[in-house]
Amino acid sequence: MSKRKEAVLxxxxxxxxxxxxxxxxxxxxxxxxxxxxxxxxxxxxxxxIEERAKQLGAVEHVTVxxxxxxxxxxxxxxxxxxALYQGQYPLLCSDRYVIVEESLRLARxxxxxxxxxxxxxxxxxxxxxxxxxxxxxxxxIVAPIREIQAEHPNVRAYEQRYLEERGFEVRAKTxxxxxxxxxxxVTTSGSEIDAFGAPGPETYCLCAQPSDWPSVPLQAxxxxxxxxxxxxxxxxxxxxxxLRRLNTHxxxxxxxxxxxxxxTTIGLKGxxxxxxxxxxxxxxxxxxxxxxxLSAHQNAMKPVVAQKxxxxxxxxxxxxxLKRDLEAFLASSQAHVSGEVVLETRxxxxxxxxxxxxxxxxxxxxxxxxxxxxxxxxxxxxxxxxGQSSTLSARVNPVYKL
Numbered sequence: 001m002s003k004r005k006e007a008v009l010x011x012x013x014x015x016x017x018x019x020x021x022x023x024x025x026x027x028x029x030x031x032x033x034x035x036x037x038x039x040x041x042x043x044x045x046x047x048x049i050e051e052r053a054k055q056l057g058a059v060e061h062v063t064v065x066x067x068x069x070x071x072x073x074x075x076x077x078x079x080x081x082x083a084l085y086q087g088q089y090p091l092l093c094s095d096r097y098v099i100v101e102e103s104l105r106l107a108r109x110x111x112x113x114x115x116x117x118x119x120x121x122x123x124x125x126x127x128x129x130x131x132x133x134x135x136x137x138x139x140x141i142v143a144p145i146r147e148i149q150a151e152h153p154n155v156r157a158y159e160q161r162y163l164e165e166r167g168f169e170v171r172a173k174t175x176x177x178x179x180x181x182x183x184x185x186v187t188t189s190g191s192e193i194d195a196f197g198a199p200g201p202e203t204y205c206l207c208a209q210p211s212d213w214p215s216v217p218l219q220a221x222x223x224x225x226x227x228x229x230x231x232x233x234x235x236x237x238x239x240x241x242x243l244r245r246l247n248t249h250x251x252x253x254x255x256x257x258x259x260x261x262x263x264t265t266i267g268l269k270g271x272x273x274x275x276x277x278x279x280x281x282x283x284x285x286x287x288x289x290x291x292x293x294l295s296a297h298q299n300a301m302k303p304v305v306a307q308k309x310x311x312x313x314x315x316x317x318x319x320x321x322l323k324r325d326l327e328a329f330l331a332s333s334q335a336h337v338s339g340e341v342v343l344e345t346r347x348x349x350x351x352x353x354x355x356x357x358x359x360x361x362x363x364x365x366x367x368x369x370x371x372x373x374x375x376x377x378x379x380x381x382x383x384x385x386x387g388q389s390s391t392l393s394a395r396v397n398p399v400y401k402l
Contacts, residue, residue, distance in 0.1 A: 005029045007114040007142060008107040010036070010099050010129075011061070013049035014178070015170060016118035016145055019159035021056035022166055023144045024116060032110060033058040036102045038066035038095035039183025039240060056168060062106060067240035069098045070183045074313075075243060075279070079286050080227050080330040081306025085314045088260045090279045095182040096125055097318040100132040107139060115139040120155060121146040124265045127316040135319035156190070177203070183240055185247070185256065185276030199259065199273045206247055206275040207257040213347035218253055220246070220343045222285045227334030229282060246278030253345045256280035265315045281350055285341040288352030293336050293359045305329050 007024055011017045011033035024031050033053040037046065046063055053061040074094040084090050103115055115133060119126035126143060133139055145155060152158035156178075160170050177190040186205040193199050201209065223231040232242045250256060256277035264270045291299055309326045317323060339357025343350045372379075384391075394400070 005114065006032065006110070006112045007116045008032050008034055008103050008110070008112050009058075009116040010034055010103050010118070011049065011053055011058075012118075012180075013045075013052045014118075015156060015159055015163075016120070016178070018052065018056060018168070018170075019162055020116060020118045020144045021053065021058055022163070022168070023148075024142070025057050029114070029116075029142075030059045031057065031116075032060045032062065032106070032112065034099075034103050034106050035061070035063045036066040036095070036099045037063060038070050038098055039244065040181030040186070064102050064106075066095065066098045066102060067183050068238070069101070070095055071239040071243065073098065074184065075239065075282070076228055077309065077327050077330055078279070079229070079282050080327075080334055081302070081309050082283055082287050082290070083303055083306035083310045085310050086260075086262055088258060089262055089274065089314075090184065090276050090283070091310065091313055092180070092182065092184045092187050092274055092276060092279075093125065093128065094184065094313055094318070096128045097132050097313075100129055101136065104133065104136055104139060113140055114142055116142040116144065118145055119143055121149050122266070122268065123270070124314070124316070127265050128318070131316040132318055179205070181205070183243055184279055185274060187275075188273040189271065193259075193271055193273055196261075196271060203273045204257075204275075206251040206277055207254045208252050210254060210347065213253050217344055217346045218249060219353075220249060220281065221340055222282070222343065223340045224286065224289055225338050227286065227290070227331075227337040229286075243278040243282070246281045247276075250277035250281045250345060250350060251275070253277075253347045253350075255345055255348065255350050281343055284350055284352055285343050286337070288355050289339050289341050289357060290334075290337050292355055293339075293357060293361060294333065295361070298333055302330070302333050 005028055007029045009017065009020055009024065009031050011021070012035065021031050021033065035041075035046065035049050041049070050061050050063065074091070078091060107113070107115055117129045119129055121143070126146060130141055133141055148158065149155050163170055177188050177193070180187045188199070188203045188205070191200075193203070221233050222229055229239060229242055230236055232245060256279065257273070257275045259271070259273050261269055261271045294302065305326050309323060309330070312318070312320055312323045336359040338359060339355065341352050342354035344353045345351070
């Protein structure tokens with residue numbers, strides 16, 4: 001008998017990756033499943049995923065932590081930049097790159113040359129997975145969902161039927177929505193969300209509904225060093241643990257929930273519900289500190305760099321050299337972004353109510369709209385020179401007339 005082929009499958013236990021296991025087995029593969037725990041699973045869920053993989057026929061299941069990598073490779077530069085994709089989406093998809101890295105490491109350790117993923121041919125994740133694989137040295141890529149979609153337009157219904165015909169149950173929640181959870185937050189799509197309808201109550205995962213928000217306001221004190229969160233409420237903890245706590249604390253007040261329709265890489269409109277309480281809190285706190293420390297020119301230039309970084313990460317170019325160059329600029333901009341910020345929420349949104357730092361650009365002799373150490377003549381002279389070009393244009397080539 002010829003030796004069976006082997007594949008490492010990035011596995012989450014959801015409908016798509018559950019389908020991939022028996023499908024690959026039917027195609028002649030021995031399947032090694034890998035769960036990269038990027039922060040979205042508790043112990044019970046990790047056990048379920050391992051049992052699910054073995055039940056489906058995987059020859060081996062491996063779980064590796066990914067929270068630290070998510071924090072260092074995604075959260076830190078995302079917060080440094082402070083930009084969102086199309087002004088709304090906080091890149092909750094970025095754990096895909098960590099998943100690829102860990103999958104290829106496992107494949108290398110097992111001398112396996114095939115990497116499989118459960119991405120469809122209709123979404124952005126296939127681009128992220130495939131481009132990351134190619135950038136990291138390459139492997140044979142197998143994407144079962146992409147392979148079947150031309151023959152089965154209603155892919156999820158076919159996957160469910162495929163599993164049930166082989167005696168495998170499908171979780172009720174996976175039959176309606178596609179839910180992705182990681183340290184960054186939760187994204188939910190499918191069903192009425194795809195149809196541009198009102199999301200159902202079960203789409204609330206990290207964020208409490210307004211009727212459940214606590215009546216007492218929440219305050220949190222965040223300390224940053226060179227733009228990186230280093231302590232929460234006086235406790236120095238690993239970054240991924242602080243983000244988990246921020247998700248819990250601010251999620252209870254409904255902070256960080258949004259409904260977003262984006263222009264995807266493949267040219268379709270993609271609509272999702274997303275929840276990211278911790279990231280939202282971090283971005284609010286960091287911006288309040290940073291905008292009082294950076295110069296006006298830094299504050300004007302940094303968003304340009306940050307937006308390009310966001311675009312690269314969103315579209316699959318996580319390992320593009322330009323991304324590293326942009327991160328070098330962002331890191332440099334954070335040289336003095338150190339201090340403390342107090343956040344407060346009463347529900348829905350949070351505000352930075354206190355900012356303290358030795359690096360605030362304050363002139364004790366001058367306070368905006370209150371006091372200054374210059375006189376009338378200096379102010380009038382500045383205004384005259386500052387607007388001289390427009391004033392000359394209005395005099396010589398008038399456009400606006402009373």
